[in-house]
Amino acid sequence: MLSRQAGYEELYRTHHERIVRLCRLLLKDRSEAEEAAQEVFLKLLRASKEPLPGAWEAWLTRVAVNMCRDRQRSWWWKGRKEDSMALPDIHLSSNDPTPEETTVRREERERIWHFFRKLSLRQQEVFVLRYVEGWSGEEVAKILGVTAGSVKQHLFRAVHQMRKALGDHV
Amino acid sequence: MNRCVSDDTLLLLHEGAGTRAHQVHLASCESCRARSERLARDLRLIGQVLREPPLVEEVLVTRPFLGASWVAGAAVSVALLFLVWGRGWMRDLPFSELPSRTTLSAPASSGEVRDEELAVLVVKTVTPALFSATELGGGKLPKHATNLAYLKAALDGGWPSERCEPARSQTCEGDPFVLFFDE
Numbered sequence: 434m435l436s437r438q439a440g441y442e443e444l445y446r447t448h449h450e451r452i453v454r455l456c457r458l459l460l461k462d463r464s465e466a467e468e469a470a471q472e473v474f475l476k477l478l479r480a481s482k483e484p485l486p487g488a489w490e491a492w493l494t495r496v497a498v499n500m501c502r503d504r505q506r507s508w509w510w511k512g513r514k515e516d517s518m519a520l521p522d523i524h525l526s527s528n529d530p531t532p533e534e535t536t537v538r539r540e541e542r543e544r545i546w547h548f549f550r551k552l553s554l555r556q557q558e559v560f561v562l563r564y565v566e567g568w569s570g571e572e573v574a575k576i577l578g579v580t581a582g583s584v585k586q587h588l589f590r591a592v593h594q595m596r597k598a599l600g601d602h603v
Numbered sequence: 604m605n606r607c608v609s610d611d612t613l614l615l616l617h618e619g620a621g622t623r624a625h626q627v628h629l630a631s632c633e634s635c636r637a638r639s640e641r642l643a644r645d646l647r648l649i650g651q652v653l654r655e656p657p658l659v660e661e662v663l664v665t666r667p668f669l670g671a672s673w674v675a676g677a678a679v680s681v682a683l684l685f686l687v688w689g690r691g692w693m694r695d696l697p698f699s700e701l702p703s704r705t706t707l708s709a710p711a712s713s714g715e716v717r718d719e720e721l722a723v724l725v726v727k728t729v730t731p732a733l734f735s736a737t738e739l740g741g742g743k744l745p746k747h748a749t750n751l752a753y754l755k756a757a758l759d760g761g762w763p764s765e766r767c768e769p770a771r772s773q774t775c776e777g778d779p780f781v782l783f784f785d786e
Binding site: 454458539541542543545546549561564565570585588589592593595596598599 | 610611614615618619620642645646648649650652653654655657658
């Protein structure tokens with residue numbers, strides 16, 4: 434039987450990367466995301482002193498989403514502005530797609546990110562949890578503390594918007 | 604059910620919902636099945652892209668602390684307030700009011716104390732107060748020589764004095780203290 438400390442370390446190893454990615458998607462900033470994820474696992478450490486609930490994965494996700502939302506609602510967050518910094522191109526090996534294909538894919542990716550950023554915060558949360566994290570509609574509703582109908586409504590709008598990035602319409 | 608399902612229904616079916624009739628139609632309709640497959644492919648692609656790091660790293664830049672600009676603005680406002688108040692206070696001082704009481708010159712329209720007004724103030728108020736003729740017994744003081752007398756004396760090569768007799772002018776010039784001991 435794993436001790437509490439070992440259980441915490443196991444949870445950290447399993448979920449840390451996922452939580453950082455989730456926070457980065459919602460906060461738009463890698464360093465902020467890492468900071469938020471750190472706070473999430475700090476909460477986990479405090480909570481792990483109490484009887485362990487079964488669904489840690491959902492618990493961590495809920496705490497992470499709430500953490501991101503709290504940050505975005507804070508007064509100091511509103512005094513920030515977005516800036517962009519192009520990442521260096523990754524070197525392509527001979528097996529990689531042709532430059533034309535890469536260009537098309539690159540534009541497509543940029544469009545997807547651009548349209549994702551245009552979604553409302555709630556739509557981003559719902560879309561990420563459903564199609565990036567892979568939670569079911571009911572689970573997303575539980576994590577966000579909203580009704581299944583509300584999740585469906587936000588999801589439909591988000592999908593409609595996101596498919597515009599690919600030139601499709603639902 | 605022969606009609607093709609709407610886009611919303613297609614998404615509903617993709618989410619595992621929808622009526623039995625819709626599901627049957629989807630299974631039988633080539634077009635709707637193709638649309639459904641495309642929807643699933645698009646969502647997979649979008650999910651895949653969002654799982655990867657963005658091509659353009661987004662960085663949130665902290666603006667200069669908004670409070671600092673408030674503090675600076677407040678400081679400037681207070682300084683301006685003091686400046687305006689200070690000017691008003693200086694205008695209310697007695698010495699700045701006096702020139703306007705005199706009729707020798709027009710009061711400065713802007714309330715500023717001009718040099719010539721200050722000079723008039725000193726001549727008219729301060730000097731008589733310090734060198735009051737009544738206190739010193741003005742009747743005993745020698746009268747000032749007129750300009751004409753000065754001119755004449757200058758032409759003659761000497762200084763006029765009403766207390767000196769013309770015959771004694773040489774004595775006066777040689778020993779100016781004689782005037783004090785004369786009486």
